[in-house]
Amino acid sequence: MKNRSLIKPLAMVLILLIAGLAPLPRKTAQVRIGSKKFTESVILGEMLRLLAERAKLDAVHYREFGGTRIVFDALAAGEIDVYPEYTGTIVAEIFAGKKVVDVTTMRDLLRDKGIGISKSLGFSNTYALALTRKRAMELGVSRISDLKRLPELRLALTHEFLDRADGWPALKRRYDLQQDDVVGVDHDVAFRQLLAGEVDVIDVYSTDAMIRRGDLLLLDDDQSFFPRYDAVWLYRLDLAARYPAMMEAMHQVEGALSESTMQLLNDQVEAGHATETQAAAEFLNRQGGPHVDTPAPSRTQLITRCLLEHLDLVRRSLLPAIVVGVALGILCQRRPRTGRVLMALVGLLQTIPSLALLVMLLPVVAALGYRSIGEGSVTAVTALFCYCLLPIVRNTYTGLDGIQRGTIESATVLGLGPAPRLVEIELPIALPTILAGIRTSAVQNVGFATLGAIIGAGGLGQPILRGIRLNDLSLILAGAIPAALLALVLQWSIDLIERVVTPRGLKREVQIHE
Amino acid sequence: MLNFNAVSKAFNGTTVVHPFGLAIETGEVVVLLGPSGSGKTTILRMVAGLVLPTGGQITVDSLPLNSQTISTVRRKLGYVIQEGGLFPHLTGIENVTLMARHEGWARKRIEDRLAELVEMTQFPESGLSRYPNELSGGQRQRLSLMRALFLSPKILLLDEPLGALDPLIRAGLQRDLSRIFKRSGATVLVVTHDLVEASRLADRVCVMNAGRIVQQGRFAEILEKPSDDFVREFISSQVVTP
Numbered sequence: 001m002k003n004r005s006l007i008k009p010l011a012m013v014l015i016l017l018i019a020g021l022a023p024l025p026r027k028t029a030q031v032r033i034g035s036k037k038f039t040e041s042v043i044l045g046e047m048l049r050l051l052a053e054r055a056k057l058d059a060v061h062y063r064e065f066g067g068t069r070i071v072f073d074a075l076a077a078g079e080i081d082v083y084p085e086y087t088g089t090i091v092a093e094i095f096a097g098k099k100v101v102d103v104t105t106m107r108d109l110l111r112d113k114g115i116g117i118s119k120s121l122g123f124s125n126t127y128a129l130a131l132t133r134k135r136a137m138e139l140g141v142s143r144i145s146d147l148k149r150l151p152e153l154r155l156a157l158t159h160e161f162l163d164r165a166d167g168w169p170a171l172k173r174r175y176d177l178q179q180d181d182v183v184g185v186d187h188d189v190a191f192r193q194l195l196a197g198e199v200d201v202i203d204v205y206s207t208d209a210m211i212r213r214g215d216l217l218l219l220d221d222d223q224s225f226f227p228r229y230d231a232v233w234l235y236r237l238d239l240a241a242r243y244p245a246m247m248e249a250m251h252q253v254e255g256a257l258s259e260s261t262m263q264l265l266n267d268q269v270e271a272g273h274a275t276e277t278q279a280a281a282e283f284l285n286r287q288g289g290p291h292v293d294t295p296a297p298s299r300t301q302l303i304t305r306c307l308l309e310h311l312d313l314v315r316r317s318l319l320p321a322i323v324v325g326v327a328l329g330i331l332c333q334r335r336p337r338t339g340r341v342l343m344a345l346v347g348l349l350q351t352i353p354s355l356a357l358l359v360m361l362l363p364v365v366a367a368l369g370y371r372s373i374g375e376g377s378v379t380a381v382t383a384l385f386c387y388c389l390l391p392i393v394r395n396t397y398t399g400l401d402g403i404q405r406g407t408i409e410s411a412t413v414l415g416l417g418p419a420p421r422l423v424e425i426e427l428p429i430a431l432p433t434i435l436a437g438i439r440t441s442a443v444q445n446v447g448f449a450t451l452g453a454i455i456g457a458g459g460l461g462q463p464i465l466r467g468i469r470l471n472d473l474s475l476i477l478a479g480a481i482p483a484a485l486l487a488l489v490l491q492w493s494i495d496l497i498e499r500v501v502t503p504r505g506l507k508r509e510v511q512i513h514e
Numbered sequence: 515m516l517n518f519n520a521v522s523k524a525f526n527g528t529t530v531v532h533p534f535g536l537a538i539e540t541g542e543v544v545v546l547l548g549p550s551g552s553g554k555t556t557i558l559r560m561v562a563g564l565v566l567p568t569g570g571q572i573t574v575d576s577l578p579l580n581s582q583t584i585s586t587v588r589r590k591l592g593y594v595i596q597e598g599g600l601f602p603h604l605t606g607i608e609n610v611t612l613m614a615r616h617e618g619w620a621r622k623r624i625e626d627r628l629a630e631l632v633e634m635t636q637f638p639e640s641g642l643s644r645y646p647n648e649l650s651g652g653q654r655q656r657l658s659l660m661r662a663l664f665l666s667p668k669i670l671l672l673d674e675p676l677g678a679l680d681p682l683i684r685a686g687l688q689r690d691l692s693r694i695f696k697r698s699g700a701t702v703l704v705v706t707h708d709l710v711e712a713s714r715l716a717d718r719v720c721v722m723n724a725g726r727i728v729q730q731g732r733f734a735e736i737l738e739k740p741s742d743d744f745v746r747e748f749i750s751s752q753v754v755t756p
Contacts, residue, residue, distance in 0.1 A: 429602060503645060
């Protein structure tokens with residue numbers, strides 16, 4: 001008899017867990033491609049995907065899901081099979097602690113991780129100094145060493161280039177440059193100043209879309225100061241055995257992309273003339289071979305898909321967080337000393353910056369054998385779960401702790417044991433407060449879930465990230481507005497649930513009948 | 515029915531109830547009368563098992579009270595506190611029948627017992643479907659009493675049951691309480707600081723001061739022959755002299 005009161009809450013917990021943890025059917029692709037979060041990387045990733053499709057392979061491309069660390073770790077963990085990288089980055093960032101003196105060392109270090117490196121794709125994307133072609137003609141400069149005789153030139157450099165030890169200070173020393181009129185500005189600002197003639201020289205990447213758009217001239221690095229940033233494929237060594245056709249496809253691009261070609265592709269995308277897919281397809285079709293087709297999904301289809309992915313992230317993080325959060329809240333209230341420590345820990349989780357939390361979780365999730373990146377990423381869900389906890393734990397604690405002592409003692413003396421008392425008296429009385437905590441978590445979670453896009457988990461953050469990268473406000477809004485609406489709808493739904501499940505006795509304004 | 519043998523209580527080294535003995539007969543109504551802080555509520559809470567005695571032994575219906583027997587003992591108890599201690603999320607009827615439903619009583623049996631108690635406590639039937647915050651203070655206390663009596667407890671514990679009520683309602687409920695006690699046949703222990711309440715309800719009054727029972731007996735005896743200055747002063751402070 002006594003256990004009957006536990007049936008309802010246990011059923012509730014079970015429903016929440018099943019609804020929260022049930023996996024959606026997901027197709028597993030044969031070849032998984034990754035790319036970093038800048039246009040060139042995404043174009044190259046799309047190129048790989050199209051090549052794979054042309055080779056009749058089932059491929060998926062996790063677009064722009066992170067910086068170097070995240071994408072490389074995903075490759076090392078076997079979460080993806082291949083992605084575009086630069087030799088300079090491998091030396092300076094991936095093996096930053098080790099002295100990589102030559103290509104053989106690099107190859108050996110990569111092989112230890114089960115990773116192979118292709119030949120150069122044909123271009124190097126390194127730092128370069130640029131002038132407008134017109135100004136270069138006037139001054140008669142074509143090499144960096146020519147700048148030595150023009151100490152009055154005005155330079156606008158990106159902060160990163162100015163600050164890096166291997167950036168401006170070292171360059172200045174190597175070429176013995178005399179210019180003192182150097183300002184640190186944003187990349188876009190520098191470009192505009194250059195076109196307006198307010199400055200003479202800026203720093204760019206050698207495949208920068210701006211080079212074409214502004215008809216810029218890159219100064220020859222005649223003393224080979226800048227390291228090589230040759231574009232290459234980094235791939236899982238086992239890929240060759242699994243899908244030889246994929247290796248074949250990858251070879252087709254090697255050596256085929258010149259710096260000017262890459263500049264053109266970047267410019268097409270950044271100027272909004274083509275999507276990354278279209279730019280990649282156009283290059284492949286021009287190169288020859290079977291025609292690749294690129295049906296582009298409509299904006300509505302794109303947003304619908306992102307919205308569904310977003311809902312999935314929210315569902316899989318919020319529902320389990322309700323179960324765990326309420327349980328922890330009960331524990332906090334029952335054991336005040338443990339509770340203080342627990343509450344501090346949960347609060348601490350909330351303060352970890354999202355990017356740091358994701359990066360910390362990635363290797364753990366991968367080591368446990370779960371899908372750490374891409375669609376259905378457990379990493380994103382775990383991070384969101386962590387952020388959901390605090391409001392639920394705190395409100396459960398507050399709700400339980402605020403119940404009048406007389407009410408609880410009456411229940412005790414009536415003969416209700418701890419479990420039935422909790423389930424039949426305490427939790428129902430605390431329910432409005434607990435629901436308020438869940439509402440806070442849910443609304444927050446919709447916002448936080450846009451971060452899923454950082455590690456390729458999709459959701460409405462994807463159009464936002466892409467919009468930021470391409471400076472496309474309509475794309476940003478296409479992600480941000482549905483996210484805001486989703487938050488509102490969730491808030492209203494929980495308000496409604498609260499109104500339905502709160503008995504009149506717990507509502508404030510009541511009529512007293514004498 | 516209810517025995518105290520050298521029972522005492524100290525909180526953090528401060529004695530709030532000095533060792534005392536008391537034997538309460540079946541059906542007797544005993545009132546613990548005294549000012550706030552005299553230790554009367556602590557005695558009641560020890561019987562309810564909400565605080566543990568520091569020394570001595572309480573025996574309820576010949577069962578020694580300890581952590582093993584506490585749940586058995588509580589089945590013999592009904593407990594009513596000042597504000598009623600009703601469950602705010604349950605209607606009147608749900609409050610009253612909660613334990614009977616827990617014990618798996620048949621519906622008919624619950625309905626019969628409810629009708630009996632509604633009649634006994636003079637609770638307006640329309641109030642049964644209301645929530646506690648929709649009832650008046652007096653109705654809440656009647657409801658709390660019904661809940662305490664539902665499983666026919668052998669002992670009824672009341673802690674300032676009329677303390678939060680205004681004088682008129684208080685007077686009406688005092689009359690009814692006395693009748694309800696006799697009809698239920700329960701042994702009753704009431705805690706109050708109110709002289710009139712003690713006079714109306716008690717078969718025996720125990721006057722308490724600073725953790726000790728300083729005088730006990732019928733109300734009239736105490737009024738006539740206060741045992742010391744404290745009792746005399748406590749009485750005169752509440753008697754209106756023209």
